[in-house]
Every structure is written in structure tokens, then in C-alpha cells.
Amino acid sequence: MAEEPAASVSPQPGRCAYFVERKRRFCKMVPARGRRFCGEHAAQEEENGRRRIPCPLDSKHTVYEDQLQKHLKKCNSREKPKPVYFAKDINAGSKEANKLPEEKQVSISALSKEELEDLIRKLKRASNGIKSVLKDQICSHQALQEALSDPRNGDAAFKHLKQQASILGNMERLNLLGPRRCFVEFGAGRGKLSHWVDRALQDAKDVHFLLVERATTRFKVDGKHRRNSFERLQVDIQHLCLSKVPVLVKEKLPVVGIGKHVCGSATDLALRCLAESYANLCDDDGRESPTAKRWKSSGTDGPPNNSPSEMCSKSSVENWSPVAGIAIALCCHHRCDWKHYVGQEFFTAVGLGVTEFDYFKRMTSWATCGMRESGPQTSTIEVESKEQGSEAEEQDPHDRSVECSSDSLQGLLTTEERKQIGHLCKLLIDHGRIEYLQQRGYDAVLQYYTDPSVSLENVLLTAVPRQFSLPYSVS
Template sequence: MAAPGRCGFFLEKKKRFCKMIVARGKVFCGEHAEEGSSRIPCPLDPKHTVSEDKLEQHLKKCNSREKAKPWDVDNSVLSHPILQEELNNPKNGDSAHKHLKQQSSLLGHLEALGLLGRGRCFVEFGAGRGKLSHWIHEALKTRDHVKTCKDLQLLLVERCSTRFKVDGKHQDTGVEFERLQVDIQHLDLSKVQLLTQKKLPLVGVGKHLCGAATDLALRCLLETPGLRKEVQPPRKRLKTPESSPGPDSGPGPVLGLAVALCCHHRCEWRHYVGQQFFLQKGLGAAEFSAFCRMSSWATCGPANRGPASRAGTNQGRDDEEHEPAEKTDAVSGFLSLEEREQLGRLCKRLIDGGRLHFLETNGFLSKLTCYVDREVTLENVLLTAVPSN
């Protein structure tokens, strides 16, 4: 006789009753509930059986079903019609054509997310010459059949002095177009007068935002200035009406973001937004540094033998000639080039996993997408996010 609270099904091979606990009022466990029905080994794991007439339902919830692989990145190469004429222009060389493809797909993703519209402020981090902001303005002006976009703001953030800027094209358009030459880590959006006047919702954008600049941009957008931890105690100063912000001061809410990632080997633990994500997995600064170094393997193969930048540590550049990654030959004896590149991509996705976690804990739905082909650029992953509500 079965023990109280245990399954009443007798196992002939083991010469005993099943020891599984049953629900209140039930005689058999879930495994042996249908005595009269035919049971078959589960196709996913033959160690347990399933009622044949409920096989389809079981496969959807079986614990042995194939789980989604960590850091899977969808492929979604989009485009925007505003750049089509320029893409077909034979005067553009190969390099210019690749930039246009990236800008076109970026605008396509902004459109698909519902972020490409008027009545908001686009903050372009690592703006370089400002081409991305230029195309955003052109797209909205053309789509809405207007000569000027007076309810549109464009804020370009670039810490380096940049030549051949496109800013001059927007001086007489009526659009509020401003450039700040500042390091992202020193930028406080609540102090930018352009943003605090109309308080338009913010959309963060960036094309190839190198290494730690991505984390700095995320902090700049999502962390409340008053809650930032000061590296050094702030100097005391007298509060005056001019220096004391009012209760409703500050920019508008963050509507979303779309940032093309790159140069994970230049990330820094002190700026990294995914520290909590790493610590929860038993990893720390030392492991993070190792993953950053190995991430360079993803882009150090034959496909990326072109000239490297000697421009220091720009946070974003239009020419995409980034600082060369550290070369590591210690593993060349037992890992093939393909294996090193695959491991490098996995390290990049692990680092990006911390960024996704940061965005989700701040109330955003975030995603990684391959937004252009690798033939266009090896740094072809786009980070997007919109509020979860």
C-alpha cells in the first residue's frame, strides 16, 4: 500500500509504489495520473514519460526543452528612404557607402521603435561630424513635408575638436541645433539650457560609441544627477537663486535610445553600468578586465587589417578607424583564428549583457540587434531600449 501523500502507482520493475508526492485529493502523481492512457518516453528526455495524447502540450513546457542561448543577437538590417538617393550616388566611395548603410539602418530602427519623430530632443553621443543628427533632421523634415522643424531639438556631444562638421547646414533651418564639446562623464543634462527650456522627451543615439563611452552615455541618460556618487566631496558654495534649480528644473523624460556599440576592449570597470550583473555571477573587476582584453579577438582577424586610429581616445568618430586592440598571441598555439573570434564575440555579448541588465533594472525593454552585415563593419551590433510601460 502506498505511503500517505504518495503516488498509488505500483512500479512493477522496482516492486514498490511510486514515491512522488501527490496533490491534495489525488491518488496518482502527474507522471502516473492517466492510468488508462498510453504513455511514451519524452522525445526530449527519455528518462521520463508523457501521456501520448498530451505530447504536444508537454513539449512546450518540458524542462528538457531547448532553452534560448544566452546573448543571442537577432539580425535585422533596416533602411530609411531618406538616404536612398545618397546610397545610389556613384560619387561616394566604399568607406562613405558603408557609413551611409549604417546611418540608414540606424534611422530604420529608430522608426521601427517609434522614436523617430518631432516633439523631442535627440542627444547624439560621440557625434563626430554630426552626420547622424543631420539625417535625423532630414528624415523628419521630408516625412512631414515641412521646411523647418521648430518642435525638434538636436544636441551633439563630442569631446574632441572636429573638422568638416555639418552644423552649418542647420543654422538657418529654424531647428534648435547645439553642439557641446565635453567629455560625456562630465556632462549633466539637467544643466543644459537647451533641454531645460522646453523639456522635450529625450532620445539617445550614437554611431560607434567606443568602449566606456557607451556606459557613460547610459549613466548620463538614466542616472539622476543628484544621486550620482561624487569621486571627491563637492566644494562648498553659496546658494543663490541663479544656482539653485527649481523643483521642476531638468530635461524631459528619456523616450528611448539606439546606440551602435564598439571597442569593448576599451571599457573600464569604474564606468561600467553592469557591475551588479557581474557581481551577481561571482565575477569582478579582474574578470571584467580579462573579458575586455579577449573581446578584441572578435575584430582582430584578417577582415579587420585596415589602418587603425592614432587619434587617442575619441568617444566616437565618423571614420570608424578606432584605436587598435591589444594583440594577444599567448593562445595562438591552441586556438584557431575562428575560435578566437568566436570567443571574442562571446566576451562582447557578456559585457553587453550587463548593459541590458542595467537598462532593465531602470525600467526599459532593451535588445541587441545586428543592424548591418559584418562586411559593412565588424562592429555591427546595435543596443536599443524603450520604456517597459
């Protein structure tokens, strides 16, 4: 056996003088001129008696100890003033509904055969009466035809475009694309969905876009929007109060909530943001506004006589609804959270609770990540991630190991049975969301909006206020 090379006795010329114990060598970063250590290890160096210490706000960088107070006032990690639309935990859900304690979280692979069978029986009993086969509503839209025909787009880009085109097609089918409204894209990321909605609306008047995203990053697509009515809201959906966003306060615009693969509990936060915190508009004195009262008290179940454009006009305030519609492509059910889940009442009504929810949300991964038939084989999710490229957002790269390779289940359930159970778990969780919206006066529907070969996460949730709902067009 060859001997390991001896550790370097001194740093390379022009390199950092810090010895990395774990790697048994000196750091290879280049320090600033006149320094012995790089920025990462500058805390090891004293200059004329000055010592560098880790920043108390973010230990990833250091600061001279005698300049600490000055640095804290301008450090990028300091707590910034909250925007006017920030309302802590406004969309978080019930404070009493907590997560399942860690000591009670048992891996599915650790369940006995009897316990697993009992869990599956509960799942099937709760799913009785739920329509298990969703309707195909795979649509397209003229706004994306040129991009879809462009040979320069690769396979991953083409799949994104197909999904965006279908979402827009479904929005058009529900008369959600029109003037005088504000489109709120939840989990906007690059904001490409809003970009295509903007293209589809062409010269429509009084249209605004709000791109909700926690990250501070702006993207190059932001410079391609054709109008100046795009605004990014850097806030967690959990704390977003739409009724305090300046453009909505000023214009009193009906909102259309949209999203492409709004991950896990972010969907529940978005639905609560729309159906509760924005729908229940209040005036400055905290009393319910006359407009909101009229909207709530309307007892008509059928569609009004007004056309969609008339309903959204300023002269039609009597028929105005604060939420004109919702179109959200669902994703990553295993990242749902009982505390935020809007379907708790439905789960309770069918005899389920937080324990079953915790199991079912993890079992949803069986529907998309695949299962290994035998140990040496590559799991389906690895193949999917290679094929789909940038579609990794739908497969959730941070949680790909969630109950996806449980060899201990071999012999208890076949791969196809696990896949069917995973789909049933997803359907049950999504049905709770539908029930939530229906109880709040919406006609809410689940449908397949794209082919599984384009995206395994291919379910779209749409909803429109019941008194404004128009008959679905026959495809």
C-alpha cells in the same frame, strides 16, 4: 660598407640654425624674417636680452619671459570657464570601483594553459542563459535613399550611409522619430547621424539636436543643417548633466539618445547620463519634480492608450518621460573601464569581478581584429583597415595591437575558437548594459543592425521606457 655622410657644419641659407642632435643635421624649418631660429626652436634665441621660455600651460609653444603674465591670460591652453551643464564626474560611476592595479594586469599571452582554460570556463558559465544569437534588424530609411544611390560616394562613404540608414530605420520602428523631442548624439564627431535624423524629420515641430563632443573642431556638415536648432556641447560625457542644458531646462523636452560607434566606456557614460542623471529630474530646491514622480510611480507594464505624438505633446505631461528612447551602435569593447561600466552589478551576480572584466574586455578584440594563422601572414585587422578606409573609427586605430597577434596562443585555440570567445566576451559585457537598463524601467534589446561586411562592429543597443514601449513591428 659606405661611410655615413658627415653632419652639416652650418644651416642651409634661410633655414633654422638649430642643430637636431637625433637627426645629426640642422632643422629645415624657415624662421621669421630677421630671426635665426624657427618658432619651434625660438627658445634658443635671445633678442636684445629677451629670452623665450616654454609656456607653463603647454610646453609645445614658447613665449617671451617678460611677457609671460600677459600671455597666460590669453593662452589657448588656459583653463576656460566651465559650461553650466558641466558637473564633474556626474556620470563616472561608483568612486569605490577602481581599475585593476597595473601590477595585477597580466597579458593574456602570459597565462598558462590551465589559467586560460579556467578563464574561458568562467566566461561560458556566466554566459549560460544569455541569448547568444541576436536578431537581425537590418533596416533602411527613405531619407538616405538618394545618397545611397549616388555613384559619387565611394565604398567607405557607402558603408557609413548603410549604417546610418539602418539606425534611422530602427529608430522609426520604435517610434523615436517624431516632433517635440531633443536628439542627443553622443561622441558626435562630424554630427552626420544627427544630420540624417534632421533630414528624416522634415518639417517636424519643436525638434532640437545636441551634439556632444570633447573636441573643439567644427565640421563643414554643421553648415548643412536645415534648421537652427543644432547646438554643440563641448564636454566629456563623464561630466555632462543634461538637466542643466538651457534648451532642456526651458522646453522640458523628452530626450532620444543616439550614437554611431560610441567607443568603449563612452557608451556606459552615455547610458548613465540618460538613465540616471537626466531621468532623475530635480526642481530648483533639489526635490524630485512632480513630473518625475509620476513617471517613476507608473506601475503599468503595457503601452499607454496615447499615441506617440500625444505622449510627447505639452498637454500630455502626465505621461511624459524624460528619456523617450536610446539607439546606440556599440564599438571598441576593449576600451571599456570597470569604474565606468554600468553592468558591474550583473558581473558580481554571476560571480565575476574586475579581474575577469579586465581579461574579457581585452579578449573582445579577438572577435574583430582577427588572428594570424602563422607569423608571416598579414593580420585580418590590417586588411580590414585598408578595405574600410574611414571606417577606422570602428577598429580603433589607437589600440589595434590589443591582444590581436598573440602567437603564444597558437595550438591552444584555433582562430575560429578565439573569434567565438571574443564575440561571447562582447555579448557578456553588452548584456550587463541591458540588465542595467531593464532595472531602470526600459525595454532594452541588442540586435544586428548591419552586415559584418559593412562593419564588424554591427550591434545596436535600443531601449524605450517600459510603459511607453510599443510592440515591435514585424519585419
